[in-house]
Amino acid sequence: SVLVRSSSSAKQSLLHRSFSSSSVPERKVAILGAAGGIGQPLSLLMKLNPLVSSLSLFDIANTPGVAADVGYINTRSEVVGYMGDDDLAKALEGADLVIIPAGVPRKPGMTRDDLFNINAGIVKNLCSAIAKYCPHALVNMISNPVNSTVPIPAEIFKKAGMYDEKKLFGVTTLDVVRAKTFYAGKANVPVAEVNVPVIGGHAGVTILPLFSQATPQANLSGDVLTALTKRTQDGGTEVVEAKAGKGSATLSMAINGVPDVVECSYVHSTIIELPFFASKVRLGKNGVEEVLDLGPLSDFEKEGLEALKPELKSSIEKGVKFANQ
Numbered sequence: 001s002v003l004v005r006s007s008s009s010a011k012q013s014l015l016h017r018s019f020s021s022s023s024v025p026e027r028k029v030a031i032l033g034a035a036g037g038i039g040q041p042l043s044l045l046m047k048l049n050p051l052v053s054s055l056s057l058f059d060i061a062n063t064p065g066v067a068a069d070v071g072y073i074n075t076r077s078e079v080v081g082y083m084g085d086d087d088l089a090k091a092l093e094g095a096d097l098v099i100i101p102a103g104v105p106r107k108p109g110m111t112r113d114d115l116f117n118i119n120a121g122i123v124k125n126l127c128s129a130i131a132k133y134c135p136h137a138l139v140n141m142i143s144n145p146v147n148s149t150v151p152i153p154a155e156i157f158k159k160a161g162m163y164d165e166k167k168l169f170g171v172t173t174l175d176v177v178r179a180k181t182f183y184a185g186k187a188n189v190p191v192a193e194v195n196v197p198v199i200g201g202h203a204g205v206t207i208l209p210l211f212s213q214a215t216p217q218a219n220l221s222g223d224v225l226t227a228l229t230k231r232t233q234d235g236g237t238e239v240v241e242a243k244a245g246k247g248s249a250t251l252s253m254a255i256n257g258v259p260d261v262v263e264c265s266y267v268h269s270t271i272i273e274l275p276f277f278a279s280k281v282r283l284g285k286n287g288v289e290e291v292l293d294l295g296p297l298s299d300f301e302k303e304g305l306e307a308l309k310p311e312l313k314s315s316i317e318k319g320v321k322f323a324n325q
């Protein structure tokens with residue numbers, strides 16, 4: 001059955017409830033930026049996920065429509081749409097997982113870093129509310145530039161005295177998805193069987209796919225590997241240009257693989273000298289259980305690793321500085 005009601009303080013909120021006798025634990029997921037190009041398919045995926053019992057859709061606009069649409073799907077979770085800053089506390093209260101695709105996407109000719117001035121402020125505001133209303137939640141940062149937007153909550157959470165580095169993730173899955181797709185094409189192997197770790201960060205040269213560790217193994221020439229690396233680094237820009245001003249990748253963000261405990265993510269890290277770094281991480285109920293070693297790198301990848309460090313370092317410092325000013 002479905003219940004639709006208006007929340008008292010938020011005229012436009014909608015509640016849709018479907019009942020379940022399931023014994024799966026209660027889990028509340030909040031999506032901030034839920035009405036956007038990423039937010040909408042992500043809301044759909046979360047509604048389809050049987051592990052979610054409560055889905056909180058927050059945006060500055062258009063959440064009633066998204067909540068109504070998604071909320072009628074006959075799966076376990078109740079769906080509530082929240083709109084505007086007055087509703088942020090309610091959207092976040094009790095959340096176990098907060099996913100943040102709030103902010104502006106690139107247009108052709110822009111770098112992800114060009115989004116910093118707008119998105120850093122949005123992220124800072126939202127993460128200050130997370131510190132207050134759901135300090136124990138896992139946080140998945142999608143808003144770009146991820147290399148800088150992840151250090152922002154880390155600083156805010158430290159100041160609030162609730163920073164748990166195991167619970168903060170920059171979403172870099174798309175780099176892995178692209179690396180797998182491009183590799184499968186060149187190696188002529190079924191894409192579903194391909195695995196490729198991608199390390200570093202989530203912008204240009206900071207994206208470093210480790211094709212030397214790709215499985216199934218294929219004997220690709222140095223030139224092909226160089227081209228595959230560049231294509232993976234430029235995958236987001238290709239989509240931005242192909243969409244010609246109408247946003248960046250959203251559909252390929254809507255991925256939800258078979259649950260696996262090892263994924264690449266941009267997290268607090270001590271495996272190289274930079275405090276945030278994307279690599280394989282082992283996930284558990286409370287977040288990162290282990291940041292895995294990089295494993296053996298080819299000479300080409302070792303060079304790529306050295307080359308990405310200055311840009312990634314300065315992107316991290318930019319986020320830290322912004323959060324502390």
Ligand code: NAD
Binds near residue numbers: 035059202
């Ligand atoms: P979009 O413009 O379609 O959607 C963004 C949504 O954020 C909009 O609905 C907007 O109303 C909302 N928003 C803006 N300010 C907000 C605030 N203060 N609080 C709550 N919501 C707010 O953009 P999109 O295509 O969904 O992309 C969103 C972000 O994700 C961009 O920064 C983009 O660069 C980034 N992105 C990251 C990855 C990744 O792999 N990490 C992939 C694709 C896009």
Ligand code: LMR
Binds near residue numbers: 105106112236239249
């Ligand atoms: C991507 O990799 O597609 C996203 O980071 C969006 C972008 O701006 O490229």
